[in-house]
Amino acid sequence: MKLSGLAAVPFKINSSLRSLVEKHLPADYSAGCVFTPVEGLSSESWRIESPTHRYLARLESAEKQLLGIDRRRENRLLRHLSSTGIAPQVLRWAYPWLVVSWVDGETLSQALFFSAEQQRQLAALLARLHGVAPQGEVLDIRRRLGRYWQAIDRRRLTPAWLRVHQRMMKRSPPKALKTAVTHMDIHPENGVVSPQGTRLIDWEYAVSADIALEFAALFRGNGYSPSQQSQLLLDYARCGGYPDLVRLEAQIRLWQPWLDYLMLMWFEVRWQQTADARYTLWAQPLRQQLFSEFQ
Secondary structure (H helix, E strand, C coil): CCCCCECCCCCCCCHHHHHHHHHHCHHHHHHCEEEEECCCCCCCEEEEECCCCEEEEEECCHHHHHCCCCHHHHHHHHHHCCCCCCCCCEEEEECCEEEEECCCCEECCHHHHCCHHHHHHHHHHHHHHCCCCCCCCECCHHHHHHHHHHHCCHHHCCHHHHHHHHHHHHCCCCCCCCEEEECCCCCHHHEEEECCEEEECCCCCCEEEEHHHHHHHHHHHHCCCHHHHHHHHHHHHHCCCCCCHHHHHHHHHHHHHHHHHHHHHHHHHHHHHHCCHHHHHHHHHHHHHHHHHCC
16 A cells, blocks of 8 residues: 555554545645544544645444444535535545545633523524525434434343333324424534634534424533523524524423433443443433333
8 A cells, every 4th residue: 555645643544544535635645644533543533634634534334323323414414514604515425434624723612602602603503504404314213213222232221211112112203393404413512613603513413303303402412501592592583593482492392302312322322332331321310300201
């Protein structure tokens, strides 16, 4: 394998990624590229830096697919959003790698994320995002839960958990209030203050879905207080988002148990994949709440 175009690095670079850069980004490769893993040493996401450009390469893997991540879907949605300026640009999709532009800037701290100005910017960004027509298959939450169910550790299954799962799978999810492109993983580390304003990164869970499910995930995942929720939704409506806040808030409440169970199952799948006890710790409050609701 030709190596002359690469700067020396202390990491073992995936050969398929190196081949992709050499073939599809030849000028950057010839100029000399530095490859740096973004997610620890998992070799699943890499920053590619040449003297003139920076990119992010993301791997399609069986482990990611179990979590509901599909680089083909991510590629299609990012291309669909290419004119909005709120997401990275796709440079190349060549299985198993998706290469996108690197978003320069600083990720948000918890304090900055919840500042009044950043929340207004987030509301405006969500209004723009939810104004984009859906693309591709709409999220089937029961199908996603069924896939997670097949991947959990059966030794952790209890009669109470089985009852909750059976009841959830027999229910019909809420009928969508408005279907649009959603990010579905908004938190401080996925917000970047760039020269072009605040932008969202890490679109691997993005999918066409009900906008109310997006807000259910945003509020639960970041611990929004009721007053913080109300203010964000008010700013969202003022920026051209869904105008009927009474209906939107009611729809968010309808989605909340589904979102909570989706998060619980995601934590359980990640525990099965990693044996990291933090995932079972994070799952426990959701488990207690859901189980008490179904007693």
